[in-house]
Amino acid sequence: MSTMIAELYDALREAGASEEKARAAAKTMADYDSRFSKIDQDLALIKAEIVVLKWMLGFLIGGMVSLIFKVFIAS
Template sequence: MISEIYDAFLAAGAPEDKARKAAETVADWRLSRFDGAILQIESQLVALKWMTGFAIALDVAILTRLFVH
């Protein structure tokens, strides 16, 4: 729960139970939104790691072929 939002609802005159529920809902929405973004970034990072590894392996193969022959 985000205490600032809870306090704002109480100051606006909302009942305590409704203010608490609203603050918890806002906190849950905020966390779920950021969790999705973090998972997306992590999946993109995995793809970038694989592409970088492949590029390095290809460079090593080309350089090896160049200097061996």
Template structure:
């Protein structure tokens, strides 16, 4: 028996559970704990893969944002020239 099984077995025996039932319960608890540990290990590797995928997505989004900012700067300059032209036409119309 492992240390955990032995401790569980002794705990059951201290409350007057028959030996065969205490041994079966300790073995079942040990098997359940092993399954939980295996599942937890798989969960961490899946979580790490999810984090890597999220990092890739964030990286591509950042590249898209940089491209949009570049286009936005061009649109601002174009808007500035159009507004300057409109203001020039308005002054020209009122100053004649």
């Protein structure tokens, strides 16, 4: 986890922050960025699973309706 955001580091240095503080802040922001990227990936997986569940539910409802229709028509 030694990545850092160079633009943020440069901006903090120009604003007058010490090198250690600017480096620590840039690394911390890079860690937050990687956390948000992981959250985005997890949300994409959840969305894909929801699509599959919708299709499964549609087939189940269709099957149930056809069985109920067959029971009442066959009577």
